[in-house]
Amino acid sequence: xxxxxxxxxxxxxxxxxxxxxxxxxxxxxxxxxxxxxxxxxxxxxxxxxxxxxxxxxxxxxxx
Numbered sequence: 001x002x003x004x005x006x007x008x009x010x011x012x013x014x015x016x017x018x019x020x021x022x023x024x025x026x027x028x029x030x031x032x033x034x035x036x037x038x039x040x041x042x043x044x045x046x047x048x049x050x051x052x053x054x055x056x057x058x059x060x061x062x063x
Contacts, residue, residue: 009031017023 014023014028018025018028
């Protein structure tokens with residue numbers, strides 16, 4: 001693969017595509033290194049949750 005297809009660019013799936021042989025790992029690494037660093041364009045944000053779900057709450061229906 002000479003050029004990385006954008007459908008393979010999702011980090012959650014690229015490992016699977018590498019294992020299947022659909023994406024060459026060296027080509028993927030080269031592609032990642034070629035991406036510009038845009039960290040300075042990011043913004044920090046703060047979020048609050050309206051409700052908190054505890055592990056106990058998730059297990060209540062399992063009993």
